[in-house]
Amino acid sequence: MILLLSLSFKNTPQKIREYFAFGDEEKKRLLLALCNEEPIDEAAILVTCNRTEIYISTHIENTNTLISLILKNCEDIIGMDIEHVRDYILCYTKRGAVSHLYKVSAGLDSMLIGEDQILGQVKDTIEFARECNTAHLYLNTLFRDAVTQAKKIKTETLISKSGVSTATLALRVAKDELSGFEGKKLLIIGASGKIGNIVLKNALSYDFSHIYVTKRSHNIDMSPNVRDRISIIEYNDRYQYIKDADVIISATSGPHFTLTKEHIKDNWDTESKKIFVDLAVPCDIDERIGSLDGASYYNMDDMKKYAVENNEKKKLSIEKANEMVKEGVEKFLKWELFQENWKVFSDATKSLEKEIARIGEKKTLEHLFYKIRDNGSLEALQSLIDTLSN
Structure with a gap:
């Protein structure tokens, strides 16, 4: 089971x-x-x-x-x-x-x-x-x-x-708040990770004036066509770039906060609006930062309402996909049932071999069908007939 x-x-x-x-x-x-x-x-x-x-x-x-x-x-x-x-x-x-x-x-x-x-x-x-x-x-x-x-x-x-993912949704949330990204700057903490890397790739399709990324490894795309748009900064320097950034997205796999309210106060610009999006579990960003003047804070729980519109557009595809899921589930459950009862089939095969040797193939098969008719359910008999007919 x-x-x-x-x-x-x-x-x-x-x-x-x-x-x-x-x-x-x-x-x-x-x-x-x-x-x-x-x-x-x-x-x-x-x-x-x-x-x-x-x-x-x-x-x-x-x-x-x-x-x-x-x-x-x-x-x-x-x-x-x-x-x-x-x-x-x-x-x-x-x-x-x-x-x-x-x-x-x-x-x-x-x-x-x-x-x-x-x-x-x-x-x-x-x-x-x-x-x-x-x-x-x-x-x-x-x-x-x-x-x-x-x-x-x-x-x-x-x-x-x-092509919508949690990473692209984070950018959509920030874009709605700021009414666009033209002239805006983005800071991605954890751009080397799986989610952070997806955020970075999607961010390059928007018109950010500049993108700052922290690194813990060297797997960030720095091809010539994006080199002038990205600055790789050391993780320990992240607070220094808060004042300059309009959108801050954090997506690391660490157990501790990447940003805390106490440390961020020294680099706070109250004249500009800043969007903090936390894509980590456990959380990367201290939610108290959302109480600072001009700050908006979002975490994974806040993303639910932004997913509704995306999901509504896919209703017909969802219905078809659910039917395909049922087909796959049925196939696995039949395999599982067969696997769990392999001894039954093995014993039945040996019994049939003995019967064939004793009374012949035709009579053995007839006896098998009569046995299914007399001992199986109506549904099982119909299923056998359908299988043999095909």
Whole structure:
């Protein structure tokens, strides 16, 4: 059985999600601890800025026992009692868990319907679990099939055609506040990271007069056509550029604030409006900065209302994508049922071989059909007839 525990932007505040924003070392410890529990055979953990989801494959069906085991191990990693977050946790099992992963992979459960980044994160999730030796036959097959179906959905529908992501949405929010970017300057903290790099690439399509980026590595595009628009600054110098910047976007994976109210006061220009957008979980930017004169502050929770318009445009594509999800889920569940009952098929094959040797192929097949007729349901018989007719 596949079981999934989920905390997402849909029903869980960012402050709660931050407890479960596990880094790689924490994920590895949790995965290994979960698979050391007798009922849990496999485990994988998906962590993004909008969700944390724990997937397990198990040979028992006592949901309450499994939930308690998972949360107990989460408490050990987090280092505190998390009883108060139980009301936010959604549990999916069997078809529900499989269907949820298919929707997540296709971007159908994202804040921005159809966003592409989640597919890569799903791939990374199962790859990480494989490296930790906690994903085997069932989770490997589930994630592989979910990714394959997601790619098909993105190819055959329009849900991803607008190219909207959380990173581009951050710029849209800032643009609405400032009524355009002409003559404005942007500071990106964490431009070397996955999200920060997407922000930078999208920012180059706007008419910012200049873009400042902090670096922790050298993977920033500095091709000749953008070199005069970008200044790479040291992370430790970030506060010096606050006064000059109109839009400040932070997207690092660090555990601490990149900007705090106390440090920012010394570089504050009260004459100009400044937009702070925090794309990190846990938060990068001290939300108290939003109380400074002329400052506007947005984090991931604030993005929901800006996603509505994007999602409304995709209604027809969403309907088609959901139908394709159902097809994929049905295919996986049939594979799972077959896999779990392989011994039944193996024993039946041996029995049929003996019958064929005793009474011949024709009579053996006739007896098999009569057995299905007499012992199976009406639906099973009709399904067999439909299968044989095709």
